[in-house]
Amino acid sequence: MSEFLDVLGSTALYATAIRLALPILFAALGEVFAERAGLVNVGLEGMMLMGAFAGVIGAHYTGNPWLGALIGMAAAVVIAAIQAGVSINLSGDQIVVGIALNLAVLGVTSFLARAIWEGGDVPKVDGFSAFSMPLLSGIPGLGPILFKQSALIYVAIAAAVLSWWVLTRTSWGLRLRACGEDPRSADSLGIPVFAYRWKAMIICGALAGLGGVFLSLGQLFTFSDNMSGGRGFIALAVVIIARWSPLRALGAAFLFGAFEAFALRVQVTDIDVPAELMLALPYVVTLLVYAGVVGRSRPPKSLGREYSRG
């Protein structure tokens, strides 16, 4: 028991938690934009996977993780554009399209990894390593948790705050939300619903792609098949748990990062818990927390409904 407490008390746990929370946070922020505009984007998982893959490709060929990140985001945006085109303009079923895209991305990334590298053995690349902020990282307790991280965590926090501000404090955000609540009324007021939904989906793709980039370039420094491992779906749950708020998503994503970190850290102690069962923990927690909060969250009114002007 005391060993469990040791794990819970270690700063390394929380530092790891933040690192593991980042991909989910980025994806969840993207999904908040999409869902606030009325689009359920089940293709989140595929967008993350594409981001993770293209990020590694980019970092490998340019030698620069930041350029890799841009390339990863761009590739995920392409997937987002397909999702947007079929679900917004063609009124295809949003969920069906998302499911199809997830499968397609899984196939395409696995194939390309093998096409480029023998046996799909993707080499290590330069990624976003942790660096110590001068002075701040010396703060006892908090320092190693918050200020010995890769630069992307500051981008993530900034993105959460910025998303909150854009969605709730600007007229652009107000109109975007109108498209998710009542697109017909929004349309009658002259708001271009399709354009707003497109923009929301593109933002979603870029953020989900960045989340995927962090999975590959911020954690493993390489790519492996299906490395997103359901995190896109965890992010979907995080959005509901966070009640479609970017700031609450920050907290919810950290919670999941913490459980994943806990599962990992327990394995390096003497505590005798099967590794496989610990790896199931984040998914169990997702179910439990989701079950605990769902009654209290209200989705955008027209979420998941296609809109046509006719």
Place this chain on the structure above:
Amino acid sequence: MRRALTGRGDTVMLIVRTAAALVGAALVGAIFLLSDGVDLIFAFEEILNQSVGSSFAIKNSLIDAVPITLVGLGVAVAFRAGIFNLGGEGQIYMGALAAVLVVLNLSGLPGPLLILLGLAAGMVGGGLWGGIAGGLRSRLGLSEIITTIMLNFIAFWIVSYLVRGPIQDPGGAGYPYTEEIPAKAELPVIGGMIPFGAILLIVAAAVVWVLLERTRMGISIKSLGAGEAAGRFAGLKVERTGFNVLLIAGLLGGLAGAASLLGNEGRLSDFFSPGWGFIGVMTALIGRGTAVGTLVAGLMIGFLTSGISGAQSAAGIPTATAQILLGVFVLFLIIVNTDIVVRHLRRAAFSLRRAER
């Protein structure tokens, strides 16, 4: 009203569309094959040969069709109610787990009884997993899209833990799998060509058809699919129906796991399913959520998968390219069916909106 998923498509158009998808996939596939330096004509010939060229090839194709079609039928039932069962993968693993436990522990029983119990156990295991998602949906209102995916991972890690620990084959040199099932528990192959699983498939499709088209529950399922508000107004027990379809999907997913275990795999491992749960989703989509459509789509994909994987070594097709070929085909099938999805959903959206006013 998800007419797109319920429509009785014109048979001629179904064939035309499928042919178009095949041609499209062959063209795109050709690019991948050429980039691998594969002899195209030989590769396509070999794929055809390995899919229907001999009774051995037909047997293998049918074996490939079994799990995806069974899962697909479960997905189809849920589709008709407007519910997405993405949990096929977890249901397969839980079904196979239950089946392997029963078969290994009761190996003293006579073969036919053992098979029957194994298949039944599979349905219980899968049904439990589908039922959990159903319960979470109907009691608490959790989206099955998220819960079924989470349950997939949980089932996978449970199986992974068990096959590396408590039920690992002691003589398996540390590989993550169970002992092999006794020979008498293996599903028979009739006439060297028709695996027992294929008969199971026809029966399951028939049962699903009767359920959807000839029973009261079928009416409830389809009314729920036509719109929750309308269903509630008509006195439909929406929650109950939502639970039922996920339970039924779980039963079929579990059966898929058990049938593959007893019919082909012989033992449970944590690489048991190569994504059958998700291919099943595609199968149901292509089959438009009907029993017959799903059966036809499942057989089609089964024959194609088997043909491609059989041709791999002879024609020198890399595994990843083989995966891509199938993926491209499914993608094309979806593309050629998009217009129907679009047209029907538009009309559906209107009738719904009017109904709500």
